[in-house]
Amino acid sequence: MNNKFLWLVRRELWESRSAWLAPLAVGGVWVASVLLGVINGSIAINGLSPAHLARLHERLTPDNLDGIASLALTFIGATFLVLVAATQFFYAIDSLYGERRDRSVLFWKSMPVSDRETVLSKFVFATLVMPVVAALVALATQVVVFAILSPRVAAIDGVLPHLWSPAVWGGSLLLTAYGILVFALWYLPLVGWYLLVSAWVPRSPLMFATLPPLALMLAERIVFGTHYTTAVVMGRLMTLGPAFGGRHDGTDVGLVIDNEHLQIPRTLVDAMRPLHFLGSPEVWAGVVLGVALVVAAIYVRRTRDEAA
Amino acid sequence: MATLIEARGLTKRFGNTTALDGVSFQVGSGRIVGLIGPNGAGKTTALKAILGLARCEGSLSVLGLDPYHDRDRLAERVSFIADVAVLPRWLKVQNAIDFVAGVHPRFRADRCQAFLERTSIKRTSRVRELSKGMITQLHLALVMAIDAQLLVLDEPTLGLDILSRKRFYDSLLSDYMDAERTILVTTHQVEEIEHILTDLLFIDRGRVVLDLPMDDIPAHYAQLLVAPDRAEAARALKPLGERQLLGRHVFLYENADHAALAALGEVRQPSIADLFVAKVQGGAA
Numbered sequence: 001m002n003n004k005f006l007w008l009v010r011r012e013l014w015e016s017r018s019a020w021l022a023p024l025a026v027g028g029v030w031v032a033s034v035l036l037g038v039i040n041g042s043i044a045i046n047g048l049s050p051a052h053l054a055r056l057h058e059r060l061t062p063d064n065l066d067g068i069a070s071l072a073l074t075f076i077g078a079t080f081l082v083l084v085a086a087t088q089f090f091y092a093i094d095s096l097y098g099e100r101r102d103r104s105v106l107f108w109k110s111m112p113v114s115d116r117e118t119v120l121s122k123f124v125f126a127t128l129v130m131p132v133v134a135a136l137v138a139l140a141t142q143v144v145v146f147a148i149l150s151p152r153v154a155a156i157d158g159v160l161p162h163l164w165s166p167a168v169w170g171g172s173l174l175l176t177a178y179g180i181l182v183f184a185l186w187y188l189p190l191v192g193w194y195l196l197v198s199a200w201v202p203r204s205p206l207m208f209a210t211l212p213p214l215a216l217m218l219a220e221r222i223v224f225g226t227h228y229t230t231a232v233v234m235g236r237l238m239t240l241g242p243a244f245g246g247r248h249d250g251t252d253v254g255l256v257i258d259n260e261h262l263q264i265p266r267t268l269v270d271a272m273r274p275l276h277f278l279g280s281p282e283v284w285a286g287v288v289l290g291v292a293l294v295v296a297a298i299y300v301r302r303t304r305d306e307a308a
Numbered sequence: 309m310a311t312l313i314e315a316r317g318l319t320k321r322f323g324n325t326t327a328l329d330g331v332s333f334q335v336g337s338g339r340i341v342g343l344i345g346p347n348g349a350g351k352t353t354a355l356k357a358i359l360g361l362a363r364c365e366g367s368l369s370v371l372g373l374d375p376y377h378d379r380d381r382l383a384e385r386v387s388f389i390a391d392v393a394v395l396p397r398w399l400k401v402q403n404a405i406d407f408v409a410g411v412h413p414r415f416r417a418d419r420c421q422a423f424l425e426r427t428s429i430k431r432t433s434r435v436r437e438l439s440k441g442m443i444t445q446l447h448l449a450l451v452m453a454i455d456a457q458l459l460v461l462d463e464p465t466l467g468l469d470i471l472s473r474k475r476f477y478d479s480l481l482s483d484y485m486d487a488e489r490t491i492l493v494t495t496h497q498v499e500e501i502e503h504i505l506t507d508l509l510f511i512d513r514g515r516v517v518l519d520l521p522m523d524d525i526p527a528h529y530a531q532l533l534v535a536p537d538r539a540e541a542a543r544a545l546k547p548l549g550e551r552q553l554l555g556r557h558v559f560l561y562e563n564a565d566h567a568a569l570a571a572l573g574e575v576r577q578p579s580i581a582d583l584f585v586a587k588v589q590g591g592a593a
Binding site for chain 1: 389390
């Protein structure tokens with residue numbers, strides 16, 4: 001049973017190569033551009049070039065340096081998060097539609113695999129496997145990028161240890177793990193919606209997934225002149241809700257050096273609000289809705305008559 | 309002979325059209341049943357009901373289970389090839405074998421490998437790189453390596469050339485079929501499967517119009533070829549159907565007196581195709 005589920009997930013990896021190809025491509029772009037930057041000396045970490053750092057570093061506290069390193073890691077990691085949101089959308093929207101379009105659903109249904117197992121494998125793939133794969137590639141990218149930067153940074157006295165500080169990397173890993181959890185729970189209703197649309201619609205799942213919410217937002221605006229749906233949908237899509245707190249992006253240490261105003265970031269780890277997030281009704285309402293949508297997707301795949 | 313499939317009063321409607329209209333039949337184990345009917349006769353609907361993919365009114369039991377309700381339990385013991393070319397095009401041959409081996413407890417990978425070794429299919433190929441005939445061979449290799457009690461084939465050779473079709477049925481007979489297995493097959497190319505069938509099930513406009521073991525055909529049906537001047541006499545014996553062939557009249561009779569027919573002309577055993585035309589279209593063709 002467990003073994004069977006593993007095969008179903010592996011099947012998704014064979015089919016949806018973008019789950020690992022897309023993160024690898026982004027990692028490749030990171031490594032290539034940093035390498036290029038190091039070669040022609042134009043590299044900057046959060047707007048701070050090594051030359052900058054060399055001028056500033058005696059004015060910066062060890063915390064500041066840790067913060068810069070952390071934010072560099074977070075920045076690299078965040079690009080993968082955005083990527084996963086996109087690949088997850090395209091994956092889930094096609095997962096149950098594609099098998100109907102090429103009629104391979106008739107092959108999959110000839111196997112002793114229930115509709116529940118099939119839909120759940122696709123759900124787990126979208127909500128956990130894709131983010132975890134991206135996180136692993138992100139981690140490798142972070143290591144390689146920092147390794148490329150190390151020789152340059154080593155020229156500045158006392159900075160290199162901050163680049164490889166266990167606290168910085170530990171914090172980054174913690175942030176990644178938290179990010180995967182937040183991502184899975186916060187986007188659960190979206191993935192559920194994509195799966196249901198994918199299982200249900202006769203054609204153009206992309207259109208069916210996006211148009212009804214847009215129509216709803218527009219209708220509310222026209223009929224009531226209000227924007228509640230827009231706020232809910234956009235809040236879900238564009239933010240991670242109550243996952244992080246404090247100053248909205250964790251930049252809270254202002255520093256003025258040489259007439260330059262610098263925001264030295266405090267690490268995002270401090271901004272994590274796991275208890276607040278897990279205690280938020282907004283999160284659990286989304287989870288309940290998401291689970292209901294997944295159950296509906298299972299039902300639709302089960303009862304859909306392929307002959308019709 | 310144990311009863312494998314028992315259908316009673318199977319009915320299915322899509323809106324105003326009735327796909328199945330009170331269909332009843334039985335299939336015993338060890339049989340190869342040809343489910344034959346014109347397009348839209350309800351064949352596929354009947355197969356989907358047997359596979360538990362569609363819900364029907366009436367009672368239906370497959371291997372003692374209700375196929376729609378117990379589909380997940382039935383799926384291990386029933387295999388099917390529904391239509392051609394439903395193998396996903398991105399799938400690699402080796403991955404297909406690994407996947408089926410991973411999810412199907414009755415699949416024997418070594419048997420599948422043995423079947424594939426007789427073909428020119430490479431393990432590293434993706435389905436999209438294979439010809440239509442090869443895809444069907446691969447699908448058949450996967451399905452034949454499953455130790456299932458019932459195999460359902462819906463137009464398994466549609467769109468294949470005659471060599472591939474012949475190879476398909478030859479493998480099925482020589483490598484798969486035994487007394488423990490049962491095959492239910494639909495096809496339009498009836499003359500090609502005539503020699504492998506043990507039973508005939510004709511279905512037309514949602515109704516069963518013929519349900520007969522192949523061995524019983526000679527006892528019930530006869531074809532008569534007569535010269536034009538004997539045509540009136542032949543018509544008087546109430547044939548099921550009539551057509552003209554190279555200047556002779558061909559009649560098909562059900563439960564007719566053989567001696568009376570022989571007096572008029574040449575009596576033959578009708579082919580499935582002749583029987584089909586007479587039964588389904590009432591000899592109109």
